[in-house]
Amino acid sequence: MLLTKMTPILILIFFIFDNCKNKDANNVKSTQSSIPFVDSLNLKYPDEIHFKDVRQLTFGGNNAEAYWSSDGQRLCFQSDYAKWGASCDQIYYFNPFVDDLKVNAPNYVSKRGGRTTCSYFLPGDTSIIFASTQNQGSDCPAAPERKKGGKYVWAVFGSFDLFVADLKGNTRMQLTNNEYYDAEATVSPKGDKMVFTSDRSGDLELYIMDIDGRHQKQITHELGYDGGAFFSPDGTKLVFRASRPQTEEEKKEYRDLLSHGLVQPTNMEIFVCNIDGSDMKQITHLGKANWAPFFHPSGQKIIFSSNHAGTRGYEFNLYMINLDGTGLERISHDSVFDAFPMFSPDGKHLVFSSNRNNNGTHDTNLFMATWQD
Numbered sequence: 001m002l003l004t005k006m007t008p009i010l011i012l013i014f015f016i017f018d019n020c021k022n023k024d025a026n027n028v029k030s031t032q033s034s035i036p037f038v039d040s041l042n043l044k045y046p047d048e049i050h051f052k053d054v055r056q057l058t059f060g061g062n063n064a065e066a067y068w069s070s071d072g073q074r075l076c077f078q079s080d081y082a083k084w085g086a087s088c089d090q091i092y093y094f095n096p097f098v099d100d101l102k103v104n105a106p107n108y109v110s111k112r113g114g115r116t117t118c119s120y121f122l123p124g125d126t127s128i129i130f131a132s133t134q135n136q137g138s139d140c141p142a143a144p145e146r147k148k149g150g151k152y153v154w155a156v157f158g159s160f161d162l163f164v165a166d167l168k169g170n171t172r173m174q175l176t177n178n179e180y181y182d183a184e185a186t187v188s189p190k191g192d193k194m195v196f197t198s199d200r201s202g203d204l205e206l207y208i209m210d211i212d213g214r215h216q217k218q219i220t221h222e223l224g225y226d227g228g229a230f231f232s233p234d235g236t237k238l239v240f241r242a243s244r245p246q247t248e249e250e251k252k253e254y255r256d257l258l259s260h261g262l263v264q265p266t267n268m269e270i271f272v273c274n275i276d277g278s279d280m281k282q283i284t285h286l287g288k289a290n291w292a293p294f295f296h297p298s299g300q301k302i303i304f305s306s307n308h309a310g311t312r313g314y315e316f317n318l319y320m321i322n323l324d325g326t327g328l329e330r331i332s333h334d335s336v337f338d339a340f341p342m343f344s345p346d347g348k349h350l351v352f353s354s355n356r357n358n359n360g361t362h363d364t365n366l367f368m369a370t371w372q373d
Contacts, residue, residue, distance in 0.1 A: 043357050043367065045333040051350075052370040056357060059102050061086070062364045064353045065118060065340050069125040070189070072345045073097070076109070076119040076128050077366060084108070088140035091119045091130045093167065096351070096368055111169035113138030115157065118184045123191035123211065127166050129175070131183035133159040144262060153262040156181045156199060162213075175213035181261075184227050187211070189345075190235035193275065195219075197227040199258065206240060208275055219277030223251060225263050228292060231275070233299045238275055239283075241268045241291040241304075265289065270304055272323060283325050289316075292339045296320065297347030303331065305339035318352065337364065347371065 043054040057066075061081025068075060076093040080086045084105045090113075094106035110116040114133035121128055133141050136159045144155040160183045164173040176182040178200065185196035191211060198207050201218060204225040209216040220226045222244065229240035243265065245254045257264055270293045273280040284290045286308035293304040303320045307313060309330070318331040318338050332338040336355040343350055350369045358365065 044369070047333045048331070048369075050331055050369075050372055052372045054367050054369045057096050057101060057351075057366040057368055059365060060363055062089075062362075063366045064364060066351045066353070066366050067120050067186070067342055068344050068351070069093075069121040070123065070191075070345060071125055072349075074121070074125065075351060075366070076121055076130075077106075078117055078119060078130075079106075088115045088143075089117055091116050091128065091165075093119075093121075093128065107167065109165050109167070109169050110134070111165075112171060113140075114159075115140045117160070118186075120186050122164065122187060127164050127172060129162060129164050129185050129187070129194070131160040131185065132163050133157055133161075134163065134171075135159070135161060135174075135177075151264055152266065153257060153264050156204065156258065156261045156263055157183075158199075158261060162196060173213070175209070176216075184229070186230050188231045188235040188275075189233055190231075193231075193235070195229045195231065195238055195275070197229070203258070204263065206238070206277070219273070219275070220280075221277075223254065225265065225268075226271075230294050232295045233297060236275060237272055237295075237299075239270065239272050239293045239295055239302050241293055242271050243268050265291075270302060270321075272302070283321060283323065285325070286328075288313075292341065294342050297343050297345075301327075303341045303343070303350075305341070343371065 043056055044051050061079050063077055063079045066075045066077035074093050074095050078089040078091055080089050091110040092106035092108055109128055112134040116130050116132045119128050119130035158179050158181055160181050161177055162175040162182050162185055163171055165171050180198055180200040182198045185194050187194050194209050196207055197204055203223055205218050206220040206226045206229050207216050207218050224243040224245060226240055226242045229238045245251045268289050268291050269282055270284040270290050271282050288308045290304055290306045293302050295302060301320050301322055303318060305316050306319050307316045316337045316339050317334055318341050320331055321328045334354055334356050338352055338354045341350055341352040350371045352367055353364050354367050355364055
């Protein structure tokens with residue numbers, strides 16, 4: 001992903017958004033893009049031909065991992081925005097077509113506190129699953145040092161467990177309860193399965209379970225960090241990003257870091273498999289950091305974030321690629337950071353996180369584009 005000589009901006013971006021992970025980045029200032037927008041209302045760059053228009057949804061703090069409800073009327077997401085009372089990432093939801101977050105705060109879900117990450121609506125859209133450290137108390141656990149031995153790292157909190165809360169923030173169910181990292185859960189469009197990442201095997205692997213938490217089964221088995229998985233529109237496949245240490249030195253470093261609850265996300269590629277882990281295929285071979293994948297509504301393409309074309313390491317943009325690895329197309333044209341793309345269920349809108357229009361601050365906000373193929 002991001003090499004060892006990472007700029008402060010890059011450190012900020014990845015610490016905040018370790019993919020549903022452990023994000024806390026308030027110490028670094030990102031650079032406002034010098035590329036002109038088409039106009040101040042659309043917030044759209046000239047070459048973003050798939051965006052009919054772009055609307056900004058949040059206006060401060062670090063906001064990421066916005067995911068649609070099944071009816072396409074609400075978004076749940078995580079934010080550390082201090083004006084909403086958050087001291088680290090908390091879970092919220094709102095209606096992007098009606099609610100004005102410049103005026104009113106979104107609905108607060110993770111009311112038991114702790115550090116939270118990776119929320120997703122459950123079938124029926126009346127409850128939300130997310131990972132939280134709440135069983136360890138309401139305080140936010142301390143974030144790790146940004147670097148270890150001069151290299152950038154993410155934290156893997158063993159106190160993360162999976163919880164289900166209703167829309168008023170009442171905890172209704174705890175799906176995992178152990179000393180391992182259980183997080184990054186997403187739900188099948190069929191409403192019958194969930195996928196999540198856990199290090200309970202000694203490595204960060206993908207697991208499938210029933211919607212009620214039963215029948216948890218490991219489906220990936222290769223050394224490396226497998227995470228950020230999403231189901232295809234028909235619920236038969238998964239797309240995810242993974243690191244794959246190759247040399248003995250890389251494998252040793254990976255294992256050593258993981259033993260301390262850390263990972264180094266410097267090289268990741270996009271993979272697709274069946275929901276039982278079979279027919280595993282690597283889709284990208286781009287180098288650097290390729291992550292935050294999501295299926296196009298057709299099920300035949302994948303949209304994702306990558307810095308492979310950047311020269312400074314921190315220029316992350318959205319790309320789309322066919323399932324067979326052909327037809328790579330650049331979607332966004334920001335000069336700093338675009339990531340976490342997700343199509344609405346009807347395919348008409350794309351929500352994503354971006355540093356665009358942040359007036360030179362280090363804020364990362366949510367944006368919604370009207371999509372045109």
